[in-house]
Amino acid sequence: MASTDRQLDEHSFDSLVIGSGSAGLMYALKVAEHGTVAVLTKRGKVESNTRWAQGGIAAVMGAHDSFESHIADTIKAGDVLNNPEVVRVCVEEGPDRLAELLSLGVSFTYREQEGQLDLTREGGHSERRIVHAKDMTGLAVMESLIQAVDEHPNIAVFEDHHAVDLITRLRLGLPGPDRCLGAYVLNRKLRRIETFVGKVVLLATGGAGKVYRYTSNPDIATGDGIAMGWRAGADIANMEFFQFHPTCLYHPGAKNFLITEACRGEGGILRTLDGEAFMARYHPQKDLAPRDVVARAIDAELKRLGDPHVNLDMTHLEPDELVDRFPGVHGKLMSLGIDMRRQPIPVVPAAHYCCGGVCTDDFGRTSVPGLLAAGETAHTGLHGANRLASNSILESLVFAHRAASIT
Ligand code: SIN
Numbered sequence: 436m437a438s439t440d441r442q443l444d445e446h447s448f449d450s451l452v453i454g455s456g457s458a459g460l461m462y463a464l465k466v467a468e469h470g471t472v473a474v475l476t477k478r479g480k481v482e483s484n485t486r487w488a489q490g491g492i493a494a495v496m497g498a499h500d501s502f503e504s505h506i507a508d509t510i511k512a513g514d515v516l517n518n519p520e521v522v523r524v525c526v527e528e529g530p531d532r533l534a535e536l537l538s539l540g541v542s543f544t545y546r547e548q549e550g551q552l553d554l555t556r557e558g559g560h561s562e563r564r565i566v567h568a569k570d571m572t573g574l575a576v577m578e579s580l581i582q583a584v585d586e587h588p589n590i591a592v593f594e595d596h597h598a599v600d601l602i603t604r605l606r607l608g609l610p611g612p613d614r615c616l617g618a619y620v621l622n623r624k625l626r627r628i629e630t631f632v633g634k635v636v637l638l639a640t641g642g643a644g645k646v647y648r649y650t651s652n653p654d655i656a657t658g659d660g661i662a663m664g665w666r667a668g669a670d671i672a673n674m675e676f677f678q679f680h681p682t683c684l685y686h687p688g689a690k691n692f693l694i695t696e697a698c699r700g701e702g703g704i705l706r707t708l709d710g711e712a713f714m715a716r717y718h719p720q721k722d723l724a725p726r727d728v729v730a731r732a733i734d735a736e737l738k739r740l741g742d743p744h745v746n747l748d749m750t751h752l753e754p755d756e757l758v759d760r761f762p763g764v765h766g767k768l769m770s771l772g773i774d775m776r777r778q779p780i781p782v783v784p785a786a787h788y789c790c791g792g793v794c795t796d797d798f799g800r801t802s803v804p805g806l807l808a809a810g811e812t813a814h815t816g817l818h819g820a821n822r823l824a825s826n827s828i829l830e831s832l833v834f835a836h837r838a839a840s841i842t
Pocket residue numbers: 488489490491693694695696697788823824825826827
């Protein structure tokens with residue numbers, strides 16, 4: 436498969452994928468049908484922002500839902516700074532991409548009696564349209580994608596390979612039009628820089644939450660792809676639109692742990708420490724207002740009261756159902772001595788999602804020929820100023836597919 440014979444540290448593939456989240460792996464699977472693919476990932480292949488996504492994937496699947504409604508919710512949450520054409524493409528292609536995940540065997544949650552996908556609700560959505568695997572959707576998606584990637588003879592995954600810079604014709608001083616040719620990559624185990632070349636390079640390194648002290652993101656979310664794209668001359672946009680998730684766990688023993696918005700979708704109520712359900716004062720959708728509204732409301736309450744956190748109250752909900760629906764959250768909380776069936780969950784807003792990134796057209800093409808971007812690394816125009824909940828894996832899948840279709 437790979438030609439590694441020219442030099443020990445030079446690897447050549449048809450496609451080079453930098454990042455192993457849902458965008459990178461879905462693209463890899465598709466382009467591997469007609470060429471060799473290297474997937475580079477700076478830690479283990481499962482570690483990505485996708486892996487930590489709890490809530491789900493927004494897609495129009497319910498009988499009462501419509502594309503127009505999902506489009507309207509996306510644009511409203513994005514403060515009308517979205518690209519409407521991109522929103523339409525993403526929403527309309529969502530069900531097909533979801534069908535692909537189903538055919539890969541992703542263990543989504545079904546409604547017990549009806550045998551249909553269970554659809555949950557999150558902030559800013561006017562319908563139940565979030566397909567999920569309990570509260571560990573990202574992990575379920577990653578497990579299926581990784582299995583398919585591992586089984587594919589044309590894909591080689593390079594773990595502990597940290598891309599540090601892109602190689603372009605211009606940067607090499609070569610004549611003629613610019614083009615991305617590959618990347619210089621730190622092999623972390625052997626502690627040396629290696630060269631990976633590809634006819635096409637996809638940046639899919641996720642977001643940049645770790646530029647903030649308090650974030651829901653894992654340690655790997657350091658914005659490498661966006662920085663590499665910038666240094667290689669790609670256009671970048673909307674980096675000022677960093678989304679804060681309203682409910683990250685506030686606990687000295689917890690690092691970056693999200694309390695999924697689906698908790699509020701299933702009836703959780705935000706309260707100040709003296710018990711007031713304050714969201715009614717801020718928005719008619721109360722706890723299910725778009726997440727920028729909820730995050731700002733919490734921040735305002737913390738400043739007004741001088742409290743260190745607010746509480747997310749689930750204690751009025753049916754205890755067994757809570758444990759069944761949110762096993763990941765429940766397990767984590769119990770490990771910290773918090774029983775959400777009986778106690779409120781201490782939460783604060785934290786940096787969650789980079790709405791900006793490397794500018795792409797609606798096939799993932801950046802302004803540098805040969806360089807594509809998808810997932811949180813990219814700025815497609817879907818999110819505007821503020822991403823609608825659970826539109827992120829949707830965007831990754833739709834644009835990974837579209838980018839693969841022109842590769
Ligand atoms: C969550 O589960 O609340 C996060 C979902 C998302 O960020 O889209």
